[in-house]
Amino acid sequence: MTKTFSELKFPGRLIAVEGLDGSGKSTQIHLLQKWLEVQGMKVFFSSWNSSEVVKSATSKGKNRQLLTPTTFSLIHATDFADRYERQLLPLLRAGYIVLCDRYIFTAYVRDTVRGCSPEWVRGLYKFAALPDLTFFFKADLEVSLARILDGRPELKWFEAGMDLGLAKDRYESFRIFQGRMLQRYMNLEDEFRFITVDANVPIETQQSFVRQTVSARLELPTFARNPVRAS
Amino acid sequence: MSALSAQKSPTPPNSIVLPPRTKRRFYGDGIPGVELDKIAGKLIVIEGADGSGRSTQITRLVEWMEGCGHATIQVGLKRSTLVSEELDRAQQGNVLSRTTLSLFYATDFADQLENMILPSLRAGMMVLADRYIYTLMARDLVRGMDEEWLKNLYGVALVPDGVFYLNVSPEELVQRTFQKKVALDYWESGMDLGLSRDMFDSFLKYQALVEQQFKRLQTNYGFDIIDGHRSADMVFAELQQRIEGVLSGTGKSALSVT
Numbered sequence: 317m318t319k320t321f322s323e324l325k326f327p328g329r330l331i332a333v334e335g336l337d338g339s340g341k342s343t344q345i346h347l348l349q350k351w352l353e354v355q356g357m358k359v360f361f362s363s364w365n366s367s368e369v370v371k372s373a374t375s376k377g378k379n380r381q382l383l384t385p386t387t388f389s390l391i392h393a394t395d396f397a398d399r400y401e402r403q404l405l406p407l408l409r410a411g412y413i414v415l416c417d418r419y420i421f422t423a424y425v426r427d428t429v430r431g432c433s434p435e436w437v438r439g440l441y442k443f444a445a446l447p448d449l450t451f452f453f454k455a456d457l458e459v460s461l462a463r464i465l466d467g468r469p470e471l472k473w474f475e476a477g478m479d480l481g482l483a484k485d486r487y488e489s490f491r492i493f494q495g496r497m498l499q500r501y502m503n504l505e506d507e508f509r510f511i512t513v514d515a516n517v518p519i520e521t522q523q524s525f526v527r528q529t530v531s532a533r534l535e536l537p538t539f540a541r542n543p544v545r546a547s
Numbered sequence: 548m549s550a551l552s553a554q555k556s557p558t559p560p561n562s563i564v565l566p567p568r569t570k571r572r573f574y575g576d577g578i579p580g581v582e583l584d585k586i587a588g589k590l591i592v593i594e595g596a597d598g599s600g601r602s603t604q605i606t607r608l609v610e611w612m613e614g615c616g617h618a619t620i621q622v623g624l625k626r627s628t629l630v631s632e633e634l635d636r637a638q639q640g641n642v643l644s645r646t647t648l649s650l651f652y653a654t655d656f657a658d659q660l661e662n663m664i665l666p667s668l669r670a671g672m673m674v675l676a677d678r679y680i681y682t683l684m685a686r687d688l689v690r691g692m693d694e695e696w697l698k699n700l701y702g703v704a705l706v707p708d709g710v711f712y713l714n715v716s717p718e719e720l721v722q723r724t725f726q727k728k729v730a731l732d733y734w735e736s737g738m739d740l741g742l743s744r745d746m747f748d749s750f751l752k753y754q755a756l757v758e759q760q761f762k763r764l765q766t767n768y769g770f771d772i773i774d775g776h777r778s779a780d781m782v783f784a785e786l787q788q789r790i791e792g793v794l795s796g797t798g799k800s801a802l803s804v805t
Binding site for chain 1: 576628632633647650654658693703
């Protein structure tokens with residue numbers, strides 16, 4: 317699909333955040349959620365890879381290293397489809413602001429770095445509408461690498477891209493893998509009208525920009541739980 | 548069973564026909580990193596509804612092919628290590644929406660394709676598949692999924708050397724199902740579609756819709772339709788003849804059609 321939820325006349329709006337691990341996007345979307353909630357907005361948060369039904373298959377595949385690029389891609393698409401059809405669509409019909417930590421662009425980027433064909437991956441996610449706003453948290457590669465590697469020294473197999481055979485060392489593999497993903501994200505920036513956030517600056521500065529953008533682009537009062545009626 | 552089929556067929560040969568290599572391709576983009584010219588074995592698919600005689604024929608075919616000296620393995624749907632359990636559980640609860648179910652089945656298929664089918668073919672084995680992407684596509688098409696979307700999704704599949712669809716009318720299928728078990732299956736009756744609250748009625752309607760989609764797919768994918776109303780022996784004889792053609796490379800394969 318090449319239309320956003322607003323273009324499809326949904327009453328709700330979908331805001332997605334994208335970026336590398338360690339780009340700070342989860343922190344930012346969390347702060348955005350808090351801000352909308354204290355204003356009494358109808359907000360729902362959904363993270364990548366969180367469908368209850370699909371979860372056990374995904375973790376089995378990851379723990380036992382059963383996944384190939386194709387099945388890795390398909391199982392994440394299954395997870396996404398489940399959340400999309402059972403959570404996101406109904407909430408968007410009900411006029412919610414839905415916040416997604418990662419959306420289809422994560423798959424475009426990751427799966428193609430793993431060697432899946434770009435047309436195939438895009439085709440898989442064709443059933444999904446585009447976000448109304450997509451924030452892309454763009455940090456220098458070294459900055460996001462440092463954030464991850466300082467705090468959490470144990471890297472998981474697929475997370476480090478070890479299945480790609482880029483390097484024998486997990487840290488080295490992670491670096492190369494993340495670098496390739498950043499490149500692919502940048503290739504999508506214009507096509508999907510990403511709102512690029514400089515993720516090297518302080519958290520507060522980034523959050524101000526995010527909140528200002530959301531205020532400017534969304535008719536926020538219409539998403540209030542108890543709308544104030546002009547009488 | 549084995550004594551019986553041994554009586555009927557001539558003594559198996561000591562000198563075994565080596566199936567000639569043919570040019571392989573995927574339906575679409577395929578599986579990344581697979582070298583198609585390393586594939587030596589043949590992939591033969593038997594399609595058909597439950598009750599079409601598929602499993603009976605496959606059992607006999609495996610025995611016959613091994614008798615002819617070809618190492619043969621059997622694969623089917625919903626048997627992957629990766630997702631078959633989860634798929635079962637989700638189906639019992641009937642909680643999945645159609646896109647999710649479709650992708651779940653595709654994951655199961657891809658897992659078996661990469662971990663069973665392709666390695667066996669590379670090792671020079673014959674693979675008999677108890678259904679393939681066509682059943683999955685037909686079911687999804689009946690449920691209103693977009694054909695282009697499905698075509699892209701199953702672009703990962705290897706084009707088989709032979710696909711044989713055992714065609715049996717819904718009326719006959721229902722009779723055969725009752726001979727085997729007393730109840731109709733929820734999914735095989737398409738109860739999720741709300742075609743009718745009456746299960747018998749729904750079964751007939753659903754199977755007719757699936758058959759219709761198979762016929763449509765047949766024109767795109769060009770598989771052979773085998774009349775499954777005849778006796779098991781007659782169906783087997785026809786399958787044998789056609790598969791011999793595949794193995795010797797002389798049978799005309801309709802699968803060159805795109």
